[in-house]
Amino acid sequence: MATQPTSQQIIEGQKQDWNRVAGGWEKWDRLFEDQMAFVNHRLVADARLRAGLKVLDLGSGTGYPAMLGAQVVGPAGSVVGMDLAEQMLAAAARKANRLGLTNVSFKTGDVTSLPFEPNSFDAVTSRFCLMFLPEIPKAAAEISRVLDRKSTRLNSSH
Numbered sequence: 813m814a815t816q817p818t819s820q821q822i823i824e825g826q827k828q829d830w831n832r833v834a835g836g837w838e839k840w841d842r843l844f845e846d847q848m849a850f851v852n853h854r855l856v857a858d859a860r861l862r863a864g865l866k867v868l869d870l871g872s873g874t875g876y877p878a879m880l881g882a883q884v885v886g887p888a889g890s891v892v893g894m895d896l897a898e899q900m901l902a903a904a905a906r907k908a909n910r911l912g913l914t915n916v917s918f919k920t921g922d923v924t925s926l927p928f929e930p931n932s933f934d935a936v937t938s939r940f941c942l943m944f945l946p947e948i949p950k951a952a953a954e955i956s957r958v959l960d961r962k963s964t965r966l967n968s969s970h
Contacts, residue, residue, distance in 0.1 A: 819924070819946040819947050822946040823896065823922055823924075823946065826896060826944055827896040827897055830873070830895070830896060830897035830899070830900055831897045831898065831899040831900070834874070834897060834899035834900045834902070834903055835899070837873060837874050837900060837903065838874055838903040838906075841874055841903070841907065844874070844876075845876060848876065848939070851877075851939060852876050852877035852880045852939065853880065855877045855937045855938075855939060856877055856880050856881055856884055856937070859881075859935045859936075859937050860935070861881050861884045861885055861889075861935055861937075862884065862885070863884075863885060863886045863888055863889060864885060864886070864888040864889045865885045865889045865934040865935055866885075866889060866890050866891075866932065866933050866934050866935075867881045867882075867885060867889065867890070867891040867892070867933060867934065867935045867936070867937065868891075868892050868894065868926075868928070868932070868933040868935075868936045868937075868958060869881060869891055869892070869893045869894065869936075869937045869938065869939075870894055870895075870923050870936060870937070870938040870941045870942070870955075871894075871895055871923070871938050871939060871940055871941020871942075871944070872893030872894060872895045872900070872901065872904055872918060873895055873897070873900045873901075873904065873939075873940075874900055874903045874904050874907065875893060875903070875904030875905075875907050875908060875916075875918075876939065877937055877939055878891050878892075878893035878904065878916055878918075878937075879891075879893075879904070879907065879908055879911060879913055879916055881916075881937060882908070882913045882915050882916035883913070885915065886915070887914070887915055889915060890915045890916070890917070891915065891916045891917075892916075892917055892918070892919055892928075892933075893916060893917070893918045893919070894918070894919050894920070894921050894923070894926075895918070895920065895921075895941075896920065896921070896922060897920075898920045901918040901919075901920060904918050905918050923941060923942075923945060923951045923954065923955075924945065924947050924950040924951050924954060925954065926954045926955070926957070926958050928958045929958070930957050930958065931958070931959070931960040931961065932958045932960070933958050933959055933960060934959075934960055935959075936955050936958070936959055
């Protein structure tokens with residue numbers, strides 16, 4: 813009987829997989845952006861992002877919706893895009909630089925262990941992250957911990 817992989821093994825496998833395909837995502841970025849524009853705009857709108865908010869975008873990949881969020885929150889706000897795959901985030905950083913976005917940064921990390929203080933963010937967005945997690949309740953607890961309860965909300969398409 814085969815043993816089930818641990819959560820950490822699943823996460824490590826996903827990290828390797830996403831790093832492996834990062835070049836293709838960057839190459840076809842414009843197409844992906846066009847195809848997912850409605851989702852990105854919906855996430856930003858449903859999260860009620862506005863000028864001055866601090867936002868965490870989980871599973872940022874090559875940078876969306878984090879960059880759209882950065883445009884909405886403006887220079888008085890900030891967005892941190894987080895993903896397991898450093899290669900995907902390197903593509904996101906290059907794109908943000910080309911777009912002249914200085915209020916967005918990218919950090920490699922695991923959603924089930926967020927490296928932020930409690931109440932650090934006004935809003936959390938996630939386009940295609942949660943559906944890949946082996947421990948969604950653990951991630952939800954972490955999201956809840958970093959969200960400022962006096963502020964806004966989590967919005968996720970998956």
